Each structure stands twice: as structure tokens, then as C-alpha cells.
Amino acid sequence: xxxxxxxIDGKTYEVPIIEGTEGERAIDISKLRAESKVITYDNGFxxxxxxxxxxxxxxxxxxxxxxxxxxIEQLAEKSTFVECSYLLNYGELPKKxxxxxxxxxxxxxxxxxxxxxxxxxxxxxxxxPMAVCSSSMVALSGFYPxxxxxxxxxxxxKMSIITQLMGQILxxxxxxxxxxxxxxxxxPKEDLDYCSNFLYMMGMKPDPELAKAxxxxxxxxxxxxxNCSASTARVIGSAHANVFASISGGIDALWGPLHGxxxxxxxxxxxxxxxxxxxxxxxxxxxxxKEDSFRLMxxxxxxxxxxxxxxxxxxxxxxxxxxxxxxKDPLLDIARALEEEALKDPYFVERKLYPxxxxxxxIIYRALGIPTNMFTVMFAxxxxxxxxxxxxxxxxxxxxxxxxxxxxYVGENHRDYLDIKKR
Ligand code: ACO
Numbered sequence: 001x002x003x004x005x006x007x008i009d010g011k012t013y014e015v016p017i018i019e020g021t022e023g024e025r026a027i028d029i030s031k032l033r034a035e036s037k038v039i040t041y042d043n044g045f046x047x048x049x050x051x052x053x054x055x056x057x058x059x060x061x062x063x064x065x066x067x068x069x070x071x072i073e074q075l076a077e078k079s080t081f082v083e084c085s086y087l088l089n090y091g092e093l094p095k096k097x098x099x100x101x102x103x104x105x106x107x108x109x110x111x112x113x114x115x116x117x118x119x120x121x122x123x124x125x126x127x128x129p130m131a132v133c134s135s136s137m138v139a140l141s142g143f144y145p146x147x148x149x150x151x152x153x154x155x156x157x158k159m160s161i162i163t164q165l166m167g168q169i170l171x172x173x174x175x176x177x178x179x180x181x182x183x184x185x186x187x188p189k190e191d192l193d194y195c196s197n198f199l200y201m202m203g204m205k206p207d208p209e210l211a212k213a214x215x216x217x218x219x220x221x222x223x224x225x226x227n228c229s230a231s232t233a234r235v236i237g238s239a240h241a242n243v244f245a246s247i248s249g250g251i252d253a254l255w256g257p258l259h260g261x262x263x264x265x266x267x268x269x270x271x272x273x274x275x276x277x278x279x280x281x282x283x284x285x286x287x288x289x290k291e292d293s294f295r296l297m298x299x300x301x302x303x304x305x306x307x308x309x310x311x312x313x314x315x316x317x318x319x320x321x322x323x324x325x326x327x328k329d330p331l332l333d334i335a336r337a338l339e340e341e342a343l344k345d346p347y348f349v350e351r352k353l354y355p356x357x358x359x360x361x362x363i364i365y366r367a368l369g370i371p372t373n374m375f376t377v378m379f380a381x382x383x384x385x386x387x388x389x390x391x392x393x394x395x396x397x398x399x400x401x402x403x404x405x406x407x408x409y410v411g412e413n414h415r416d417y418l419d420i421k422k423r
Contacts, residue, residue, distance in 0.1 A: 008036050022057050039406045046302065049226075051234065052397070055088060055389050056225040060303035065310065067223060068092070076313050081218040082106060082166075082194050085385035088223050089162055089392060102163065103193075109160075109167030110188030110197070112136075112175075113143045117185075120172060125180045129377045130255040132176040133169070138248035140168065148242040150395055161243055162388050169384055170194075173377045174201035194218075198381070202370070210368055213321045217361060220310040221379055223386030227302075229253040229260065233387045234394045238403040243391060250387040251380050257297065260379040262358040263365070266298035267372050270331040270362075273338070278330075280338040288347045298359030299342060305352040311359055318360045318367075327367045335363060 002017040004027050013036050016028045026049045033039050042048045057066040065072040068087050075084055079093075086094045086102050094102060119139050123132050141148055147161060167188065175185040178201075186201045195214040196206035204210075224230070233250035237243070254260035273283050287296040301308055322329060339355055342348040358379075365375050394400050 008038050041408055053393060055393060056223045058225055060305050063306045063309045072309055076216050076219050081215045084219050084222050088385050088389040105163035106166045107190045109164040110171045112168050112171050120176050129176055129374050133173050133377050133380055134248045134251040136172040137251060138244050141242045141244035150240050158392055169381055170198050177202060177374060204369055209324060216317055218382035221382030230387055230390045233391050235403040237391045237394050246391050247387050254380055255376055260376050262297050263362045263375040263379060264372055266358055267362040269297045270334050273334050278334055280334055280341055284341050298356055300353040301356045307354045308356045310357040311355045314360045318364050321364050322367050325367050329363060332363050
């Protein structure tokens with residue numbers, strides 16, 4: 001096995017180098033502290049491999065993304081979201097009978113317990129749908145206590161968890177949306193495919209072309225290796241917390257505007273630029289100003305330093321969907337102008353900041369009639385099979401340990417407690 005030599009205070013430590021199937025290499029420092037008393041420091045874990053995974057491969061320099069070895073471009077064109085969900089979780093494309101069984105199980109799992117309906121119905125209309133999505137997800141653990149001991153889950157139970165949650169997330173999120181609109185919730189229909197069912201429960205016409213466009217978006221969001229939300233789901237799962245808690249944690253992490261919440265933030269930013277007269281150059285200036293906290297939402301990525309392959313597909317889909325629907329959205333013109341300006345601006349070029357998956361997805365959701373505050377829920381619906389596959393892999397990997405990073409303490413040194421009268 002290859003190894004590296006690390007010299008600390010003149011003493012040499014030999015550490016193994018592990019290599020992945022795509023040639024990426026990592027120095028395994030897991031025993032370094034025990035031998036040298038030195039830990040590694042990596043702010044934001046930008047250079048840290050937290051696990052070994054066979055689910056998704058991406059190369060940020062070359063703009064490559066594969067699910068289980070299959071390029072995202074091929075999956076977006078030829079596969080379906082349900083098929084990709086199977087692929088992510090089981091490692092292989094399903095045979096016809098396997099896909100039929102998996103799809104049927106999802107279609108028949110959309111019902112939610114009455115108590116979950118009551119929880120969702122108790123939220124104020126103005127609540128953010130991500131709060132409802134996360135709360136109802138973790139609340140499910142109270143209704144399925146037999147699934148809470150993760151070490152007792154056999155393959156059959158894990159499969160039923162995957163199909164159950166994929167069915168239930170649609171019902172839970174659309175129920176709250178209908179409530180927030182003052183409309184009666186709709187129950188899932190087993191004769192509808194995944195995205196048609198979602199559109200139906202939202203109260204929209206389950207048009208096959210729109211459902212197909214949505215399906216493609218969900219495929220693009222289905223997994224993205226060790227991102228913030230998947231890592232959160234894994235961290236929670238590493239303590240053997242139940243799957244509902246792991247997924248709910250993933251939903252919470254996704255909500256942040258630097259992660260999945262960016263799709264809502266992009267739309268709000270474009271609307272603000274439009275309100276301010278549509279001057280994209282002004283927005284760009286603000287984004288470059290280090291005194292201003294404003295960032296160009298939908299731009300930049302921790303790992304993509306070339307382009308985000310998903311953004312390329314989404315940009316094309318955006319044109320197709322809008323022209324099919326006959327929608328002329330002035331926000332799309334602002335987005336295009338912003339992108340064009342940014343891509344030739346030295347600030348963005350030098351920092352390798354390109355549009356990410358969230359830059360154009362919101363415009364498609366808007367054209368489909370999905371309200372802005374539901375955008376991140378759409379992302380969560382898409383990412384659910386990815387979180388589940390990461391959780392399942394973590395659970396099944398022999399060497400998984402509870403995640404517990406160390407720190408460099410920079411606080412006060414030892415001091416004695418002072419009585420309140422003397423402070
Ligand atoms: N607008 C303006 N400047 C930016 C942006 C942006 N969107 N993104 C990064 N930068 C600048 C930073 O200020 C920094 O500049 P400096 O070197 O002069 O200090 C440099 O580019 C590097 O940025 P970091 O924040 O260090 O990069 P990091 O990898 O930590 O962050 C992130 C990546 C969070 C995605 C960032 O690019 C960002 O905030 N983008 C906007 C939010 C967004 O679109 N998030 C969605 C990401 S995709 C997803 O999660 C699904």
C-alpha cells in the first residue's frame with residue numbers, strides 16, 4: 001500500500017494513502033494523533049474525506065457527476081427519478097420487475113397517520129414549508145417505533161423505509177401547501193406516477209410534459225456525495241439515531257441559503273434586482289464588495305471549480321419548459337444578463353465562480369406554478385433518495401464510527417469560579 005511521510009517536530013510518521021476507484025487519493029491520518037499527539041485542522045472540511053462511498057462520484061475540476069458510475073447527462077435524458085432512486089440505493093439499474101415492484105411500493109405508501117396530519121395542520125399558514133417538512137419527517141419516528149432501532153433493520157425493512165418516505169414526503173409537503181392556501185389537502189393517487197402525483201396533490205393539472213420536466217429536475221438533485229445535508233444525515237445516523245431523525249437533520253441543513261435554500265434566495269434576489277430597475281451590473285458590484293454581505297446567490301460551489309454539470313442541463317431545460325409553456329419570464333432575462341456579466345468579470349473568473357444547480361431551477365419551478373417558498377422543499381423531495389442511500393451505506397459499512405471531530409481550543413485557560421457578589 002502507498003504511504004506518505006509526515007514530519008512533526010523532526011520526527012517522521014508514516015501514514016497510509018488510500019486510493020479510490022477514480023484515482024483520487026487520501027492520506028489516512030486516523031492513527032496520527034495517537035502516535036504524534038497532533039490532529040489535522042481543516043476549516044469547513046474542504047480537504048477532508050469523511051467516509052468511503054460508492055454512491056456518487058464527482059470531479060469538480062472537470063465538471064463530472066456520476067450516480068453509481070452512470071453520467072448525470074445520460075440519467076437526466078434516459079432515466080426517471082424513481083429509477084434513479086433505486087439505482088442510488090441498490091447500486092444497479094433495476095430490472096423491469098424490480099422497478100415495477102419499487103414503483104408500486106412508493107405509490108402505495110403515500111398515506112400518512114392521522115397524528116401526522118394533525119401536526120401538519122397545527123402549523124400556522126405563514127410557517128416556512130421546510131419547517132413543516134423537517135418536523136413531520138422526524139415526527140414519523142413516533143408513529144413507527146418498530147423502525148427506530150437501526151441495528152434491527154433487515155434489507156426488507158430498509159427497502160420499505162425508502163419507499164415509504166418517498167411516498168410520504170409528497171403527501172406531507174403538499175398537505176401543508178394546500179393548508180397554507182386555505183384549500184383542502186388531497187390524498188395521493190396510486191394510478192399517478194411520482195411527479196404527476198405531486199402536481200395533483202398540489203392542486204395543479206398533472207400534465208405529462210410538466211411532470212417530465214419536474215422528474216428531470218428531481219434526478220439532477222437526487223444525490224451529490226458528501227455535501228452539507230448528506231453529511232448531516234450521516235453524522236446523525238452515525239450515532240445510530242433512527243432514520244427519520246437522520247433525514248430530518250438533512251432537511252434542516254438543506255434549508256440554509258448557502259446550500260439548498262439558495263434556490264429560493266436566487267428567485268428573491270432576481271425579484272429584488274427587477275424591483276430596483278433590473279440593473280444586473282449593480283448586483284454584481286454588490287457581490288464583489290467585501291464590505292457588503294450580499295452574495296450572488298446561485299453562484300459558486302465548494303467543489304465545482306469549472307462548471308456545475310447540473311446547471312448546464314437545467315439551463316437547457318429552463319429554455320425548453322418556458323417555451324413549451326409559452327411563458328416569457330423577465331426574471332430569466334435578468335438571470336441570463338447576470339450570468340453573462342459574471343462569467344467575464346475577473347472577480348468571478350479568478351475565483352472560479354460559476355452558476356450552480358440552484359441558479360436556474362427556481363425559474364423552472366416558478367414557470368410550473370410552484371410558489372417560491374416551496375422551492376427548497378422541491379430540492380428536499382429530490383434529495384431524499386440520496387440521503388437515504390448515504391444513510392444506508394453508512395449503516396452497512398463495516399468500519400463506520402460515530403462522527404466526532406476534534407477541535408483546537410482557543411478559549412480561556414483554567415480559572416477559578418468567582419462568587420456572584422465578587423464579580
Ligand atoms: N458571490 C460573491 N462572492 C462569492 C460567492 C458568491 N456567490 N461565492 C464565493 N464567493 C467568493 C468568496 O467571497 C471568496 O472570496 P475571497 O477569496 O476574496 O475571500 C471566494 O469566492 C471563495 O468563496 P468561499 O466562500 O470560500 O467558498 P466556499 O467553497 O466556502 O463556499 C458556497 C461555497 C457556499 C456555495 C459559496 O460559493 C456561496 O455562498 N454561494 C452562494 C450561495 C449558493 O448559491 N449556494 C448553493 C450552492 S449549491 C448547493 O448547495 C446545492
